[in-house]
Amino acid sequence: MQSAGLEQEDSFDFLFKIILIGDTDVGKTSVIQRFKTGMFSERQQSTIGVDFIVRTVNIQGRKVKMQVWDTAGQERFRTITQSYYRSAHAAMITYDITRRSTFNSVPQWIQEMEQYGAANVLLALIGNKCDMESERQVEFNEACTLANQKGIVVALETSAKEAQNVDQAFIVMARELLACNGLAVREDGYHMDSRRILLRSNTKTIESPTNTVEKKTCEC
Numbered sequence: 335m336q337s338a339g340l341e342q343e344d345s346f347d348f349l350f351k352i353i354l355i356g357d358t359d360v361g362k363t364s365v366i367q368r369f370k371t372g373m374f375s376e377r378q379q380s381t382i383g384v385d386f387i388v389r390t391v392n393i394q395g396r397k398v399k400m401q402v403w404d405t406a407g408q409e410r411f412r413t414i415t416q417s418y419y420r421s422a423h424a425a426m427i428t429y430d431i432t433r434r435s436t437f438n439s440v441p442q443w444i445q446e447m448e449q450y451g452a453a454n455v456l457l458a459l460i461g462n463k464c465d466m467e468s469e470r471q472v473e474f475n476e477a478c479t480l481a482n483q484k485g486i487v488v489a490l491e492t493s494a495k496e497a498q499n500v501d502q503a504f505i506v507m508a509r510e511l512l513a514c515n516g517l518a519v520r521e522d523g524y525h526m527d528s529r530r531i532l533l534r535s536n537t538k539t540i541e542s543p544t545n546t547v548e549k550k551t552c553e554c
């Protein structure tokens with residue numbers, strides 16, 4: 335039995351498990367570490383030895399504990415264990431906006447999630463390294479189009495290096511997961527359209543590029 339004190343310290347209203355997947359070197363570890371520590375290190379070792387981080391955020395008075403899982407190098411060999419996917423409430427499929435090959439891999443990662451993840455898992459598409467605008471190979475509207483096609487509810491661009499949209503990405507996920515749990519969340523600060531949120535790297539909202547928004551109904 336937990337003592338009252340411990341319970342107090344570790345109390346939360348919701349616990350969500352979020353995984354980051356995507357090709358190697360897209361910045362998954364950097365995004366997670368930025369979210370946890372607020373720092374960026376040029377050299378993120380794949381041998382960081384930490385499989386997940388935990389951060390609790392307060393969303394409209396609710397304590398939402400987010401357990402964020404890193405792939406710690408297994409993605410290099412595509413040997414991610416199935417159990418990694420199975421218990422995730424959400425997956426952030428990450429690519430590098432300066433390397434098209436990493437964007438081209440996104441459908442494969444979606445497929446992995448469809449194959450091994452829970453049926454109602456929430457997906458987000460994250461284009462990282464948006465600070466490297468001059469080396470951009472993937473336009474944001476391409477990501478939006480793909481998100482539309484695949485029924486992904488969140489697409490956004492981040493920079494772990496310059497702390498752009500990283501916290502927002504996780505908070506948007508938490509809000510979406512709260513919504514999945516039947517909790518209404520306010521639409522402050524971002525565009526919400528049929529449970530779809532599309533943010534630009536500069537956090538200005540844009541309209542989704544097609545009108546045929548495929549509605550994803552959340553069954554969790």
Ligand SMILES: Nc1nc2c(ncn2[C@@H]2O[C@H](COP(=O)(O)OP(=O)(O)O)[C@@H](O)[C@H]2O)c(=O)[nH]1
Nearest residue numbers: 358359360361362363364376378463493494495
């Ligand atoms: N310019 C820039 N570099 C980044 C960013 N995020 C990660 N990196 C760099 O990209 C490389 C791979 O990052 P890492 O987090 O290890 O990627 P992972 O293999 O997906 O976990 C490292 O050299 C990072 O310093 C970013 O937002 N901007």
Ligand SMILES: [Mg+2]
Nearest residue numbers: 363380406407
């Ligand atoms: Mg890594």
